[in-house]
Amino acid sequence: MLSIEECRQHLNDPELTDEKVEEIRDVLYSFAESALDKHLFSGSVSLQDNGEEKTN
Numbered sequence: 483m484l485s486i487e488e489c490r491q492h493l494n495d496p497e498l499t500d501e502k503v504e505e506i507r508d509v510l511y512s513f514a515e516s517a518l519d520k521h522l523f524s525g526s527v528s529l530q531d532n533g534e535e536k537t538n
Contacts (some may be wrong), residue, residue, distance in 0.1 A: 483511065 484492075486500050489507045498506075 483507075 484507060486503050486507070489503050490496075490498065493503060493506065
């Protein structure tokens with residue numbers, strides 16, 4: 483997980499509080515996790531044992 487300082491650098495907004503940066507980071511992680519779960523479990527793409535993608 484990115485630290486608050488790493489997130490602050492990417493957000494490029496010095497006005498944000500640590501709490502707001504943490505909130506934004508948590509929402510983005512949650513969104514990314516949901517999108518990845520949806521993609522991986524949709525059946526359109528699966529990962530082979532060697533890590534290569536295989537389209538079904």
